[in-house]
Amino acid sequence: MLKHRILFAGLLLQAFATFAVQAADLTIRLDATEVARKRIHTDLTLSVAPGPLTLVFPKWIPGEHGPTGPLESMIGLTIRANDSVIAWTRDPFDMYAIMLTVPGGADRLDISLDTGLATTGVGFSAAPTSSEQLAVLPWNEFVLLPKGRDAEQIATKASVLAPPGWAIVSALASKPGSDGAYEFEEASLTRLIDSPVQMGRYTALIDLPGSEPSPGIAHAIGLAADSAAALTVPADFAAGYGRLVAEAGALFDSRMYRHYTWLLTLSDYVAHFGLEHHESSDNRLEESALVDPDLRPWASTLLAHEYVHSWNAKYRRPQGLLSPDYNQPMDGSLLWVYEGLTEFWGYVLPTRAGLLNREQSRENLAQIAATFDNQPGANWRPLADTAVAAQDLYEAPDAWSSSRRGTDFYDASVFLWLDVDAEIRARTQGQASLDDFMRRFYAGASGQPSVKPYVEQDVYDNLAAVAPGDWHALIRRHLDVTGTAALFAALERSGWKLSYSAEKNTRIEFEQKLNKTTDRMWSIGLRLDKDALISDVVEDRAAARAGAGPGMTLIGVNGRKYTAEVLDAAITQAQLSREPIKLLVLNDDYYRTLEVAYFDGQRFPHLVPVDGATDNLTTVLSPRLSAP
Numbered sequence: 090m091l092k093h094r095i096l097f098a099g100l101l102l103q104a105f106a107t108f109a110v111q112a113a114d115l116t117i118r119l120d121a122t123e124v125a126r127k128r129i130h131t132d133l134t135l136s137v138a139p140g141p142l143t144l145v146f147p148k149w150i151p152g153e154h155g156p157t158g159p160l161e162s163m164i165g166l167t168i169r170a171n172d173s174v175i176a177w178t179r180d181p182f183d184m185y186a187i188m189l190t191v192p193g194g195a196d197r198l199d200i201s202l203d204t205g206l207a208t209t210g211v212g213f214s215a216a217p218t219s220s221e222q223l224a225v226l227p228w229n230e231f232v233l234l235p236k237g238r239d240a241e242q243i244a245t246k247a248s249v250l251a252p253p254g255w256a257i258v259s260a261l262a263s264k265p266g267s268d269g270a271y272e273f274e275e276a277s278l279t280r281l282i283d284s285p286v287q288m289g290r291y292t293a294l295i296d297l298p299g300s301e302p303s304p305g306i307a308h309a310i311g312l313a314a315d316s317a318a319a320l321t322v323p324a325d326f327a328a329g330y331g332r333l334v335a336e337a338g339a340l341f342d343s344r345m346y347r348h349y350t351w352l353l354t355l356s357d358y359v360a361h362f363g364l365e366h367h368e369s370s371d372n373r374l375e376e377s378a379l380v381d382p383d384l385r386p387w388a389s390t391l392l393a394h395e396y397v398h399s400w401n402a403k404y405r406r407p408q409g410l411l412s413p414d415y416n417q418p419m420d421g422s423l424l425w426v427y428e429g430l431t432e433f434w435g436y437v438l439p440t441r442a443g444l445l446n447r448e449q450s451r452e453n454l455a456q457i458a459a460t461f462d463n464q465p466g467a468n469w470r471p472l473a474d475t476a477v478a479a480q481d482l483y484e485a486p487d488a489w490s491s492s493r494r495g496t497d498f499y500d501a502s503v504f505l506w507l508d509v510d511a512e513i514r515a516r517t518q519g520q521a522s523l524d525d526f527m528r529r530f531y532a533g534a535s536g537q538p539s540v541k542p543y544v545e546q547d548v549y550d551n552l553a554a555v556a557p558g559d560w561h562a563l564i565r566r567h568l569d570v571t572g573t574a575a576l577f578a579a580l581e582r583s584g585w586k587l588s589y590s591a592e593k594n595t596r597i598e599f600e601q602k603l604n605k606t607t608d609r610m611w612s613i614g615l616r617l618d619k620d621a622l623i624s625d626v627v628e629d630r631a632a633a634r635a636g637a638g639p640g641m642t643l644i645g646v647n648g649r650k651y652t653a654e655v656l657d658a659a660i661t662q663a664q665l666s667r668e669p670i671k672l673l674v675l676n677d678d679y680y681r682t683l684e685v686a687y688f689d690g691q692r693f694p695h696l697v698p699v700d701g702a703t704d705n706l707t708t709v710l711s712p713r714l715s716a717p
Contacts, residue, residue, distance in 0.1 A: 102596075113246035113275060119231055120250045121288065124224045127208055128164075131231040133200040137170075138194045143236040144177075147229040147282065147415035148185045151366045152402065153213045154410075154421055154681050155480030160184055161215075162230055165203030168474075170195035178712040185416060186236055186358070204230055207360075212484060216360030220281035223289030225354055225371055227364075227413065228282045229314035240278040240414040249286055250274045256292045260284040260350055260369035279539070282415075283366045283403075287352040289313030292321045295327050300337035303344040303535045309335050310392075312379075314355035319376045324378075332442035333393060339713040340438070342528050344535040347402040355379065363391045365398030367538040375603065383629070387599055389444035390453075394435030400531045401431050408542040423477035423545060425568060429502020436503070436529075440710040445666040447710050450695045451585065452596040454706075457500045458580055458587045459694030461573050463610050463627050466494035472501045473568035477527055487624040488639030491610065501576060505567040508579035509552065512563060518555035524713070525555045551557050584704035591691040612692040613662055615672070617643060621651055623674070637674065645673035657691065664690035 120130040170192055171525040180186035191198065208225075210216045220223045226249070234240060251257055257271050261284045266272040278285070285394075287494040297308040310330060314320050340345065346368040354373045364371040372395055378388050382678040407418025407427055436453060439445045461467055470658045475482060476498040483496055485622045511524035530551045533541065567575045580586060589611060597608060605619035614630025615623055617638055626633045643651045646659045647670060659670045669684040698704065 102549060105188070107290060112244065114243045115232070115234070115245045115278060117228070117232060117245060117247040117281075118250070118270065119226065119248070121224065121226060122250055122252050124182040124206070124219050124226075124252065124288075125221050127206040127219060129206065129226070129231060131200075131202040131204065133198075133202060133233065134199045135200065135233070135235075136192045137198050137235075138196055138197065139191045139463045141188070142191050143180065143186050143188050144233040145183075145187075145236045145414060145416045146185045146233055149412040149415050149417065149419050150214055150229050151406075151410070151412075152423065153483075154419065155483055156185075156418070157212060157214050157483075158185060158228060158415070159207065159214045162204050162206065163202065164200070164205040169199040169201075170197070170492055181415075187233075187508050193426060196577050200233060200632050202231065202233070206230075211360065212359075213362060213364055216362070218359055220315055220356045220358035222291060222315045223287075223356060223359075225313075225352065225373065226286045226288070227371070232278070232282070234278060236416060240282065240415065242417065243278040244275060245278050246273075246275050247280045247281055249288070249426055251288050252290075255288045255290055257286055257288040258292070258294065258313070258350060258352060259286045260366065268517075280367075282537075284369060285352065285364075285366065287311055287313050287354060287371075289354075291315070291317045292474055293329075295322070297327055297331045297334055298337070299331035300331070300344070301335060301338055302342060303338070306344045306346070307538065308346045308350070309348075310351045310353055311352050312355065315358070315376050316666060319355045319380060321361075321380050323385075327390075329442065329444050330392070333389065333396070333438055333444060335714055336441045336712065337396060337436050340434070340524060340527055341531050343398055343399050343400075343531065343533050345531075345533055345537060346538055349399065351396070351623070353388075353392070363395040365395050365402050366468055367399055367403040370395030370398065377651065383602060386439075386445050386449060387596075389439035389442075390435050390477060391436045393444075394431055397431045397434045397438065401434075402427050404533060404539060405531055405543055408544050411540075411692070412544060419480075421476050421479040422473070423548075424479055424500040425505060426548060428496075428499050430506055432499045433503045433506040439656065440657070441712045441714075442714070446547075447707065449595065449708055451706070452594050454580070454585075455587060455694040455696045456501070456594055456596045457503060458577070458696075459589070459611050460491075460496075461501065462587060462694075463614070463630070464494070464497075464573075465628050466489045466490075466492050467573050468571055470494045471496060471569050471571050472505075475501075487618070490625050501567070504576045504579040505564065507583050507709070508563065508575070509560075510569065510709060511579065511582040512550065512558075512598070513552070513556040514705060521555050522709075526552055529555060550569075581699050581702065583706040583709070584699055584702040585696040585706055586699050588695050588697045589692045590695060592693060592695065593691075594695060596695045597693065601653075607656065609656070609660070611694060612689065613687045617653075631685045632683070635669075635672070635683040636681065636684045637672065637683055637685070638676075641674040641681075643672060644675055647671050660687065661690055663688050676706040 114136045116134040118132045148156045149596040177187045177189040207217045248270040291314045293312040295310045300306045351370045355376045357376050361373050378384050407423035440450045444471040460473035462683040549560040613632045615632040616625045618624045623642045646655045669686045672683045
């Protein structure tokens, strides 16, 4: 353990004093001493009344946008009342619900729950969360609650017993208990589930500056890594993320939390993603994410995205994404705001803070635009449907993703919000921008988490208050009309347009290095995974016309063993020779040679200025505070 201390000591003492007079409805003791072997034991005590009772395992987890609760993780369950075991049965129509009868005279249930953490898989709750040296523990994996009861009204008292020598970090204040476990401040079950615990042998806690306009609110990044070396950060790391905190404060003019902590987990053995919480975020990247200078700048986009969610998702949340007992189905119709607007700021704010430069941001936008430029799925499926269908699309395979579309409401909505920004500037003769909408829509009293739901019309009304006009028509043109006309028109309104050249795109190079993939969707029209498996093809492009399809493995190119370099050399040579590229593929247990008639050479996306247009994009990306 490199460094550990209890977070925000003043808040800790205040929190424990505040909750000391309340009786807990649910106590949770989580024994994580065997987390390295993927096993957790939990003891729950739940206040109840005699009679029939249905308990539910959390199913609809905020931010996961689907019924993703890892039901299969439960590997042991015993329920007792009055020191006797109670029989239970599962609801045959709801796998997340178990039914039982609380005997007379019992006022509590003692529940013993064993959980087996995932060793493989993708997604959120169902994906790996621990390695030999660290773990991230989402509380929703270790609790049962009464069906239909609002989790915000359930008071909890929780503790975690960590492996010897491991430190912990959470948005909830904690202190060592008499039995060696960390005891957390008492909180509602909603706030507990919203405050995952990060723990590990190699940890560091980095305090950040830049909390204005609320200087009393603390910010920190908690690091847990698989090695001490992975915790090495540049000398300006804290200052850089302090600028991110400051730029967010300038944008929102509020802090909708008591304090904020990024939980940044650095491991090659946990799932890589980010998940938003109100006073923290669960961010998981490769072990080398901070020590590799090529990877480090792009880590800022994940941390910025999850940070913006504290305002746009946790504080202002679509009405349809509320599920008080975590079992009411959610409506993803407004994910173009919840995720799409967050994705927009997830690139803009790091650029304003100097964590990314403008060229990197433009290369990222070029990659996104080129993906839609080579995506047949947009010709039949509107953007709005990708949000509504998110619960299915998150788990969809890579195969045929360009024809099917995935959860690209993240990326497509970046252009929607670029369009909104340009429209605000046009309607106000440059006197207002999207920044003004953000300050208006997300206004609130700093210093305490709260939820203020909204519906779609609220978005239009607040935009009209900044710049009068018919916002429904402009936005629904992006959401409901198939094709990419609105997307590319928005890009050009920002002062830039998509172009292709043989020069490689730095964002694409970063992703290929990170994921060990080869992406040539915009030239021959295929994408290869780290094992040379064709993960997707673009229909009506050269590779697909030659017979290539997802699931085939690329063995050789023009008689040579496949490597990315050999494929690129063949693409270049074909432009000179005008002879088809010969791909040897393995399809199940059959070999085939495909002749790919592609002669346009290397082709990578970039942005170039639109002649005579106002450069709104550079204005959007420019710092609002003093430049770093």
